[in-house]
Amino acid sequence: MKAILTWVSAAAALVAASVLPASADTIRVLNWQGYGTDEAWALEEFEKRTGHTVEHEYFNSEQEMLTKLRTNPGAYDVVLINSAYTPQAAEEGLIVPADLSKIANSGDIVAEMLGNKNLTIDGKTYGVPWVWGATSFAVNTDKMDPLPDSIEVLWSPELADKLGWRDDAVEAVQMAAIALGQDINNPSDLDAIKEKLRALKPQIRTFWTSENDWNQFVSAGEFDAATYWSGSASRSAKNFGLPVAFVIPQEGAIGWLDGLSVAKDAPHPEAAHEFINWMIDPDFYVKWDTEVGAPASANAKAMAGLPDDAFNRAVLGNPEVAARLRFMGPIDDDMREKMLELWQETKTYYQQ
Amino acid sequence: MAHEATHDTTGNTAQADRSARAVVLLTGPAYLWLTVTVLLPLVAMLYFSFLSEAPIAGRVGELTLEQYRAFFEHAFYLELILRSLRLGAEVTLFCFLLGFPCAYVLAKTIKGRWREALFLLVIIPFWSNALVRVFSWTMVLRGNGLLERAIETVFPGAGSLDLLFTYNAVVIGLVHSYLPYMILTCYISLQAIDDDLIAAARSLGASWLTILRRLILPLAMPGIVAGAVLIFVPVIGSFMEPRILGGRQGTFIGTIIEDQFTAVFNWPLGAALSFILLACVLVIFIPFTFAARRMSG
Structure with missing residues (x-):
């Protein structure tokens, strides 16, 4: 009996091996944790389709991601890069252009996104547009009804000690720039921004750093409103059942576009292209958004596969709303440093 | 020390040698460990504090008081x-x-x-x-x-x-x-x-x-x-x-x-x-x- 079982499993393994493509590689992906590429069901499906397996490494900030690419050349195959940072990564030679002919689904990517000047540099696709979304704020719908339509609500006395804020210099400055109608990538009046952020002192309850933090603070009733990312907001509502709604106010919101790039000296460039192809595949995206919660896809076919009432289709898909987004672009080092100092000084002011 | 006094001079030196060796052997590992784990990183950090940027991955920081x-x-x-x-x-x-x-x-x-x-x-x-x-x-x-x-x-x-x-x-x-x-x-x-x-x-x-x-x-x-x-x-x-x-x-x-x-x-x-x-x-x-x-x- 035992012998038969051994034979059967050996035969099964042989069949499996002959069906799968010749080279089964293990690729390494560098991304934020819990951001699509590491969904277990998606990796199983990817392995079923291509034979490749996927390992992950995570970062907690864009600077960390860049440092990891610099210090470990040849360690990663695919890396997720916010398009605001893609030009820098390309310039430093940390990533190489992707070959779109190896990515069948790239034909369905919205043309403006594929041609985004931060992703396509000198006609080469350094980042394949993957998903996009907004950074704005979400509110607890049990506490705030009807939904506010102005960002000024964050400064209202109603939110005293009830506002969550992300401890991130660039994001803080950009949120204030939106409220003041300034250019988010190169604000003209930093003093006004400083004043605007100082005025948040009575509202801010505490700082959150991760999605997990955010969910805990909202469910514990610490936040009635908090800055947030659109994709995360749909995960909080779907996966965690929290009564939250994401708001894109009249003044606008910060927009971002995330691309998938092939790392320089990637050990498995072929498998890396196959993985990027799978990540923009409508099959993957529709399941990701409907069952887990995701930002909007750059793939038009994938967006069309969503139910009509999905947030990404109903809200972000609305051209009037999309027009309100101010997209993140590269920020030069000098401005970044000023933003950082401004934010640290503001945080010190909050202590007084 | 008290019983060392009973030995002759040559025995005394040998004894001193042996105890010196014992001191090195017994304290050496601890001090080596401290040097490697505390002193070296601290010195590296002190050096970093005078640089314009961290010298990671081929980047070169210049010496500065910035x-x-x-x-x-x-x-x-x-x-x-x-x-x-x-x-x-x-x-x-x-x-x-x-x-x-x-x-x-x-x-x-x-x-x-x-x-x-x-x-x-x-x-x-x-x-x-x-x-x-x-x-x-x-x-x-x-x-x-x-x-x-x-x-x-x-x-x-x-x-x-x-x-x-x-x-x-x-x-x-x-x-x-x-x-x-x-x-x-x-x-x-x-x-x-x-x-x-x-x-x-x-x-x-x-x-x-x-x-x-x-x-x-x-x-x-x-x-x-x-x-x-x-x-x-x-x-x-x-x-x-x-x-x-x-x-x-x-x-x-x-x-x-x-x-x-x-x-x-x-x-x-x-x-x-x-x-x-x-x-x-x-x-x-x-x-x-x-x-x-x-x-x-």
Whole structure:
């Protein structure tokens, strides 16, 4: 009996091996944790389709991601890069252009996104547009009804000690720039921004750093409103059942576009292209958004596969709303440093 | 030494050689370990603090005083250092006020198995992860949390304390984390005080206050100072407890230094701020130690 079982499993393994493509590689992906590429069901499906397996490494900030690419050349195959940072990564030679002919689904990517000047540099696709979304704020719908339509609500006395804020210099400055109608990538009046952020002192309850933090603070009733990312907001509502709604106010919101790039000296460039192809595949995206919660896809076919009432289709898909987004672009080092100092000084002011 | 004197001169040298070798063999590994794990990274950090950017992955930083100048150009760094020093002083004081009496009772009043049991209670918090301890405080301190509900049960209508995300919450969390250090160091020096000394002082008519002030405190001073140093130094650099418990009021020099290393990747500035903090600690402790030595000695 035992012998038969051994034979059967050996035969099964042989069949499996002959069906799968010749080279089964293990690729390494560098991304934020819990951001699509590491969904277990998606990796199983990817392995079923291509034979490749996927390992992950995570970062907690864009600077960390860049440092990891610099210090470990040849360690990663695919890396997720916010398009605001893609030009820098390309310039430093940390990533190489992707070959779109190896990515069948790239034909369905919205043309403006594929041609985004931060992703396509000198006609080469350094980042394949993957998903996009907004950074704005979400509110607890049990506490705030009807939904506010102005960002000024964050400064209202109603939110005293009830506002969550992300401890991130660039994001803080950009949120204030939106409220003041300034250019988010190169604000003209930093003093006004400083004043605007100082005025948040009575509202801010505490700082959150991760999605997990955010969910805990909202469910514990610490936040009635908090800055947030659109994709995360749909995960909080779907996966965690929290009564939250994401708001894109009249003044606008910060927009971002995330691309998938092939790392320089990637050990498995072929498998890396196959993985990027799978990540923009409508099959993957529709399941990701409907069952887990995701930002909007750059793939038009994938967006069309969503139910009509999905947030990404109903809200972000609305051209009037999309027009309100101010997209993140590269920020030069000098401005970044000023933003950082401004934010640290503001945080010190909050202590007084 | 006494038995070495009985040997002849040649035997004496051989003996000295052997004991020198023993010293090297016995202390060598420890000092080598310290050199590799403490001194080298510290020297590297000191070097980093004089660079324009961290020399990672082929980047070349230039030698500069820029990072130290940044500290003096922005008043808020100094403000945060003072705030952290104040936090360190307060936490150390509360640890002393709570820990010293406890150590005294353990060392002088309680004997035998009870002492062991009570000692265990002091040490038990060390067995759990520091992060878990801090997170459990958030549940206790939060509005309508365990503490408020307990107070409400005893004194109905006492009102809300809402301690979480305040400066006081940070002090509470840190005192809890560091209290055992004060108890342990004070206990050791209090235990070494001869009971007869206290009895003698009392027989000479000294009041309790006089005994405490003129006898016990000076003799226990080495333990108190050791405890204070062990608490003060990590507290002024602390970042985890302020972040989790302090909320909007949880920005200290420690959290800003951590930002430089993790969020911003400006290692040189982080290193420079760390060494400025170290300089502050030395400036405070050197006179303090001398004063303490004179008091106890």
